[in-house]
Amino acid sequence: MQPNVIYRHSVVTRVLHWLNAVCVLVVLMSGLQIFNAHPRLYWGEYGANTDTAFIQIGSQHAPGEKAFAPWATLPSWQDLADGRRWHFFFAWVLVFNSALYLLVSCANGHVRRDLLPGRAELSPRRLMRELWDHLRLKFSSGETARHYNTLQKLAYLAVIFLLAPMMLITGLTMSPGIDAAAPWLLDLLGGRQSARTLHFLTAMLIVLFIIVHLAMVLLAGPLNELRSMITGRFVVPPDSSK
Amino acid sequence: MTSRILTRRQMLLRGSAALGGLLLAGCDRLTNAPSFRRMLESAEALTYRSQRLLLGSGALAREFRESDLSPVFRSNGTSFPDTDLYLRLLDNRFADWRLAVGGLVAKPLSWSLAALRAMPSRTQITRHDCVEGWSAIGKWTGVPLSAVLRLSQVMPQARYVVFYCADSFGSDAGTYYESVDLLDAFHPQTLLAYELNGKPLPVQNGAPLRLRVERQLGYKHAKYIVGIDVVAGLGNIRGGKGGFWEDQGYEWYAGI
Numbered sequence: 001m002q003p004n005v006i007y008r009h010s011v012v013t014r015v016l017h018w019l020n021a022v023c024v025l026v027v028l029m030s031g032l033q034i035f036n037a038h039p040r041l042y043w044g045e046y047g048a049n050t051d052t053a054f055i056q057i058g059s060q061h062a063p064g065e066k067a068f069a070p071w072a073t074l075p076s077w078q079d080l081a082d083g084r085r086w087h088f089f090f091a092w093v094l095v096f097n098s099a100l101y102l103l104v105s106c107a108n109g110h111v112r113r114d115l116l117p118g119r120a121e122l123s124p125r126r127l128m129r130e131l132w133d134h135l136r137l138k139f140s141s142g143e144t145a146r147h148y149n150t151l152q153k154l155a156y157l158a159v160i161f162l163l164a165p166m167m168l169i170t171g172l173t174m175s176p177g178i179d180a181a182a183p184w185l186l187d188l189l190g191g192r193q194s195a196r197t198l199h200f201l202t203a204m205l206i207v208l209f210i211i212v213h214l215a216m217v218l219l220a221g222p223l224n225e226l227r228s229m230i231t232g233r234f235v236v237p238p239d240s241s242k
Numbered sequence: 243m244t245s246r247i248l249t250r251r252q253m254l255l256r257g258s259a260a261l262g263g264l265l266l267a268g269c270d271r272l273t274n275a276p277s278f279r280r281m282l283e284s285a286e287a288l289t290y291r292s293q294r295l296l297l298g299s300g301a302l303a304r305e306f307r308e309s310d311l312s313p314v315f316r317s318n319g320t321s322f323p324d325t326d327l328y329l330r331l332l333d334n335r336f337a338d339w340r341l342a343v344g345g346l347v348a349k350p351l352s353w354s355l356a357a358l359r360a361m362p363s364r365t366q367i368t369r370h371d372c373v374e375g376w377s378a379i380g381k382w383t384g385v386p387l388s389a390v391l392r393l394s395q396v397m398p399q400a401r402y403v404v405f406y407c408a409d410s411f412g413s414d415a416g417t418y419y420e421s422v423d424l425l426d427a428f429h430p431q432t433l434l435a436y437e438l439n440g441k442p443l444p445v446q447n448g449a450p451l452r453l454r455v456e457r458q459l460g461y462k463h464a465k466y467i468v469g470i471d472v473v474a475g476l477g478n479i480r481g482g483k484g485g486f487w488e489d490q491g492y493e494w495y496a497g498i
Contacts (some may be wrong), residue, residue: 026269029269034375035375037373037374037375038372038374038375038376040376042376045306045310045369045377045379046310046312046369046377046378046379047376047377048312048314048316048372048376048377048378049316049376050313050314050316051312051313051314071262071263071266074266074269074273075269075270075273076266076269076270077270079273079491080373080374080492081487081490081491081492082273082491084373084492084493085279085282085283085285085491085493086273086282088285088286088289088493088498089281089282089283089284089285091285092285092288092289174371174498175293175497175498176303176369176371176456176457176458176459176497176498177293177296177297177457177458177497177498178293178296178497178498179303179304179457180297180301180302180303180304180456180457181293181296181297181301182296183304186304192369192371192377193376193377196375
């Protein structure tokens with residue numbers, strides 16, 4: 001039997017995906033570098049060493065001991081200035097990349113056709129079945145494997161329309177310049193230190209997404225999944241239920 | 243069978259670790275490559291231009307109420323300048339302290355603390371955001387920088403205002419200095435502050451006079467100011483980047 005090969009990802013989706021992957025990795029690691037400069041998080045407008053922290057990572061009493069290890073930060077040595085340079089340059093690239101992705105994906109139907117779940121897909125019964133399939137590591141095959149499954153769609157939508165905008169807003173409101181231009185944006189988040197805390201927590205949710213995303217790629221067939229994101233071609237696994 | 247799976251898993255792990263190590267080493271090398279640094283630094287101009295577009299000249303930093311004040315206003319950087327100059331000034335409670343305003347001005351002036359205190363003042367409760375990530379809210383009283391500059395009559399070719407300080411932070415890097423553009427220099431909330439929370443500025447927060455430039459990060463708010471120079475460019479001053487931290491690689495525009 002000839003393998004059933006479909007063209008799964010448009011060239012725009014593929015190029016922007018990989019550019020996005022590079023940018024996200026850089027802003028994450030340079031973000032941890034910036035975090036290391038003051039590894040304490042607070043709620044509200046203000047927060048410094050004598051104020052009560054919501055989270056503190058690493059010891060304040062062991063100088064030189066940093067919250068995040070060198071392998072997780074960019075640059076690997078402690079350098080807030082360089083970390084900020086990496087962070088802001090790639091944040092700008094990420095903004096342009098994301099804006100282009102949204103424009104193209106809305107225009108070419110990627111969002112509507114591939115990402116938005118249909119009414120039937122959102123039934124509790126269907127969701128429970130998909131969840132059970134995921135937990136058993138049973139992946140879709142045949143006709144259903146031509147499309148993203150519902151949990152996958154919801155995960156992508158959450159990252160694109162909830163987590164990414166949250167990163168942008170919490171990032172912008174840490175800027176004293178932006179806070180003067182749009183103080184209402186900071187009010188939405190409950191203050192500057194709240195914005196910083198939410199920026200960190202949302203970034204951790206994105207890390208969680210990346211871990212699950214990579215695990216799914218490895219479990220579902222890394223070569224086929226990787227090829228579909230590089231060449232666009234995806235081999236639909238033959239229907240296992242028949 | 244088990245051993246083969248383990249071997250494969252170990253290979254995968256070791257392979258990823260090696261690849262990760264290579265990537266990290268590559269990024270570290272890029273950080274130090276001049277052309278790559280220039281590329282990274284180009285983001286600053288984009289940030290500066292887009293924020294100036296958004297902010298215009300007038301947008302004010304949020305001002306808070308007394309009840310919002312931080313219980314303790316943290317000190318950072320130098321907390322006690324031990325230069326000979328500063329120790330002498332401190333010895334007689336800044337009676338001999340003078341602020342020299344010069345450079346591209348029609349009337350260079352020398353201010354005593356009493357003369358500055360006699361000028362119309364402004365009090366504002368604002369949030370101080372450090373580049374490290376922490377924030378503190380304090381109440382500042384001082385003379386708007388614009389008033390002092392107007393009395394000295396800034397010349398048309400002027401572009402920046404440079405602040406020279408009495409403290410040397412670090413061993414051989416020279417004394418602290420900072421600079422802002424004229425837009426921030428003439429902003430209504432930009433103060434030469436001599437009081438914090440209703441009391442004379444403590445030594446650890448910059449006595450007798452520090453800058454407040456509320457729409458930028460903490461390192462722009464020069465402490466222990468002794469001189470102000472109005473200039474056309476920053477390239478020939480010290481490291482050429484417009485400030486002590488700027489010469490160490492930090493952004494000159496610290497609105498982000």
